Amino acid sequence: MGRCDRVSNSGDQTRQELEQDVAALRAELARLKDSPRTTRAGAFALEQRLNETQRSLSSVTSQNERLARALRDAREQIVTLKEEVDRLAQPPAGFGTFLQANEDKSVDVLTGGRKLRVNVSPGVDTDAMTRGQEVMLNEALNVVAALDFETVGEVVMFKEMLADGERALVIANADEERVVRVAAPLREITLRAGDSLLLDVKSAYVYERVPKSEVEELVLEEVPDIAYEDIGGLGGQIELIRDAVEMPYLYPDLYKEHALTPPKGVLLYGPPGCGKTLIAKAVAASLAKKVADRTGHEGKSYFLNIKGPELLNKYVGETERHIRLVFQRAREKANGGTPVIVFFDEMDSLFRTRGSGVSSDVENTIVPQLLSEIDGVEGLENVIVIGASNREDMIDPAILRPGRLDVKIKIERPDAEAARDIFSKYLTTQLPLHADDLAEFGNDPERCISAMITATVERMYSQEEENRFLEVTYANGDKEVLYFKDFNSGAMIQNIVDRAKKMAIKDFIEYSQKGLRVAHLMQACGDEFKENEDLPNTTNPDDWARISGKKGERIVFIRTLVNGKQGTEPGRSIDNVSNTGQYL
Structure with missing residues (x-):
């Protein structure tokens, strides 16, 4: 210088x-x-x-x-x-958590595990500060700046809000219960049991709700839009479940007058792909509609679809805790008079007969937990439990007794008349139809569709040689020939229609011939039968028969009667089948 x-x-x-x-x-x-x-x-x-x-x-x-x-x-x-x-050369600045402002313009902060009363810089507006907010402190531990809320920490599960509305009871690791402070952002939203919250351990404040809670990972919470009219071939079963579920909810005074207790649960059982889940969803949608008609307000219902196998947890007590949270969530939803359906799909995977486990005894505690939720001290007002299974014989008998799952409805495989009804849900006049097929019926789409359905059902339910599928041998020595119609289901019918539609699209791409034809449906039936001709390779035919819906005399031997896909293979014993296919 x-x-x-x-x-x-x-x-x-x-x-x-x-x-x-x-x-x-x-x-x-x-x-x-x-x-x-x-x-x-x-x-x-x-x-x-x-x-x-x-x-x-x-x-x-x-x-x-x-x-x-x-x-x-x-x-x-x-x-x-x-x-x-x-x-x-300036000394480092510290950080703390704002607790409250005082009348003398000082504030209480939490820093380094100590609760301090400090002064505030004139440039900081204490009126704009909220509890749980992070602040910057100078070397004299005075507040010199107001910052945002903490964004990292531990994840804990919310249990309940305490009476003062400023503290909450949460569950940390290893089921440890803690009382924590609730920061301002969380006071503006409604917390539910099972929600995951972000906890700052140093200040004991919870700041935000983690988007995906633990229960929501296992529960699909939705309001279905499926009506009974969308389900084909199950008119009798639908009538039974409406009597069991809708009547007690819509006419509670009549039930009370007759001293009649509404059923607490319904079991839908039967072979796979026959509409058990569809019926359960339609119950929730129908209840919402009936409530709207009765009250004149927009109706609402909830469908809690429990993903059964995902509830299982290797840690002791975790599965039971998840079940408690599911029913706690259902009670919260039902408090305002809203009907709630708790649907357990594949119920046999969770609630097996106690003592039947080979490698574990987890069902010995899971089953009692469900029983205590259904008919324990806490009632299930406006909550209906619906279970679905294709192995109802494996479910613990205590669950199936009257007073728990009172109503048991068998969803059977569709007969020819039910198959026509199911086909009519997928084959409608809105679909493009081939000009030649339309001309055959005077360009009337309804007659054309009706003829297509009739021809397809006759092909599926005929007892001709090409439809022979299995020869089963019972324990008493009797033999029986089963046809493809004996293993038909709504899912198979939908698959046949989808195959035919894809064939129509391919014909239009290759030959510029637009529209669905009867020939497409006939070919789709044949392809579907051939695809399902290979049964699962199992050494226990009786177990397979139970899943497929064949009950009665014990089956000891199964032999396929269909030819191979190339048409040259003879019938085979089930024990020699190496190419595994899908369960029918």
């Missing part, structure tokens, strides 16, 4: 001397011009000296300006460096 000043002073001194020389030369030049004795040569010499002196003056002036600029830049750099040094 001193060197820069010396350079600047030297430049100013040289400039002053040159300016004095210029003034002296100009005066001398003027005197000589006025003097009659001045010679031309002398005047010229003086002008030369004057010009040189002026050039020197200009050069020195430019140099002096450059030096001045360099001096200013050096000063700015020195100031910046000094600020940086001062900033780096």
Whole structure:
């Protein structure tokens, strides 16, 4: 800094001397011009000296300006460096959690595990601060800035809100219960049991709800849009479940007058793919509609679809805790008079007969937990439990007794008439139909669709040689031939229609012939039968028969009667089948 000043002073001194020389030369030049004795040569010499002196003056002036600029830049750099040094020399700032403001304009904060009462910088608005908010503290532990809320921490499960509304009871790891403070963002939303919350362990504040709660991972909570009219071939079963579920809910006074207790649960059992899940969804949608018709307000219902196998947990007590949370969620939804369906799909996977486990005895505690939820001390008002299974013989008998799952409805495989009804749900007049098939029925789409359905059902339910499927041998030695119609289901019918539609699309792409034909449905039937001709390779035919819906005399041997897919293979014993297919 001193060197820069010396350079600047030297430049100013040289400039002053040159300016004095210029003034002296100009005066001398003027005197000589006025003097009659001045010679031309002398005047010229003086002008030369004057010009040189002026050039020197200009050069020195430019140099002096450059030096001045360099001096200013050096000063700015020195100031910046000094600020940086001062900033780096400042003591570290601490962070704390705001608890409350006091009347004397001080605030209470939590920092380093200590609760302190500190002052606030004038630039910080304490009125805008909320509990749980993070604040910055200076070396004197005074608040100098208000920050945002914490965004990381441990995940705990919400159990219930305490009476003061400012604290909550949560469950941490290993079922440890803790009382925590509730930060401002969480007070604006409604918390439900089972919600996952973000906990800052240092301040014991919960800040936000984690989007996916533990129960929601296992429960599909929705309001179905499926009506009974969308289900084909199950008119009798639908009537039974409506009597069991809808009547007690819509006419509670009549049930009370007759001292009749509504059923607490319904079991839908039968072979796979026959509409058990569809019926359960339709119950929830129908209840919502009936409530709307009765009250005149928009009806609402909930369908809690429990993903059974995912409830199982290797840790002791976790599965039971999940079941408790599911029913706690259902009770919360039903508090306002809203009907709630708790649907356990594949119920046999969770609630097997106690003592039947080979590698574990988990069912010994899961089954009692469900029983206590259904008919325990806490009632299930407006909550209906619906179970679905294709192995009802494996479910614990205590669950199936009257007073728990009171109503048991068998969903059987569709007969020919039911199959026509199911086909009519998928084959409608809105579909594009082939011109030749339409012309055959006078361009009437309804007649054409009806003929397609009739032809397809006759093909599926005929007892011709090509439809022979299995020969089963019973324990008493009797044999029986089963046809493909004996293993038909709504899912298979839907698959046949989908195959036919894809064939129609391929024909349009390749041959520009648009529309569905009877031939497509016939070919789809054949392809579906061939695809399902290979049974699962099992050494226990009786177990397979139970899943497929064949009950009665014990089956000891199964032999396939269909030809191979190339049409050259003879019938085979089930024990020799190596190419596994799907369960029918």
